[in-house]
Amino acid sequence: MRILRILVISILGVLTGNCITPFLPETEEEKDLLVVKGMITDLYGVNTIKLTRSVPIDRKNQERPYTGCTVKIIDDLGNTYLLKENRPGEYVTSPEKFQGMTGRKYKLTIDNNRPNELRRAYESGLIEMIQVPQIDSIYYEKTDLDSYFGIINGCQIYLDTHDPLNKCRNYRWEFAETWEFHIPFNAVEHDTCWVSKNSETINVKSTSLMAVDRITRFPLYYIPPYTDRLKVKYSILVTQYSIDEQEYDYWAKVRNITEEVGSLYDITPTSVPGNIYCINDPAETVLGYFSVSSVCSKRIFIKDTFTGVMDRYMYCEEGSKRVTGTLDGVSGLGSQWFVLETGFGAFGIPFWILSRFEDCSDCRMTGTEVEPPFWHDDE
Secondary structure, eight states: OOHHHHHHHHHHHHHHHGGGOOOOOOOOOGGGEEEEEEEEEESSSSOEEEEEEEEOOGGTTTTTTOOOOOOEETTTTEEEEEEEEETTTEOOOOTTTTOOOTTTTEEEEOOOOTTSOOOEEEEEEEEOOOOOOOEEEEEEEEEEEEEEEEEEEEEEEEEEEEESOOOOOOOEEEEEEEEEEOOOTTOOOOOOEEEEEEESSSSEOOHHHHHHHHEEEEEEEOSSSSTTTOOOEEEEEEEEEEEOHHHHHHHHHHHHHHHHHTTOOOOOOOSSSSSSEESOOOTOOOOEEEEEOOOOOOOOOOOOOTTTOOOTTEEEEEEOEEEESSSOOTTTTTTTTTEEEEEEOOOEEEEEEEEEEGGGGGGGGSSSEEEEEOTTOOO
């Protein structure tokens, strides 16, 4: 009887396993809130301010651009720069008319100007653009990991920087990584491609409690062996920002929350106040942050041997088939079956190895054949 009960409970568990409703906590994201994301820098070029309206967390992949607003940058001398809406919800500066300057202060103003909505005006405080020092060095060290196959290598990337003037006490970093990969089969025409990705982690550091404004061996990024990033050649471009104490606190709190919840909800937390407020209603919650920063960047390349780097194409011959003589009778060639290998067997009879996986026969499925313009800068 006890066995039957356990069996019934197990069956019910299987039957109801796909009917579990995800837990969605009640948050202010359920309200219709303004979300501000943007930065101005001292680099020549376009600066972008992105305005959206919040969405419930169960529809987080949707986006609601906030269009038709009047968006301005105002400096501490009273100069006003009007931004243009070039795409829905994206407001940009003109490179010919605006470029940030270190030592100056800037604020953002937003007027919704929407006839069917209650008039709302928003702004930030004045934020100083602090001169950012250069990155001293970016370097890597191999790490050893025990695995079933023995010792395998990861790669830890570090950063050193310092400010001899002791003015930039709070730092933030972003990076863009690019790597080359090859498809290892002899019948593949498009076999060499590159992949680029932007950083998704929050990297900030403060030296405000240190006697010397110096950062050494900051662990910027770890590359595990379970990726093909280090198989051929890898590059990382690191961008360093100077931020004030308020922005440092903002990013540090957001980082702590994202580390706790990971990608479970992937929302802008209302518990972390930004630096935009509503003039008409100071109690209104505004999400996001307006950043003002000086910028510098540095690139390194890694072309080394790492033990145990993943072979991303180890699955390609799973369910493959061998065809001899001719391919004329293969149904679905190029749509269901893809040529990986070709050669000659006994008595010079040609053969082909076919795979069900298109990305195993064309690197353009996961990357681009266009070589990055900087790819030989280390040579």
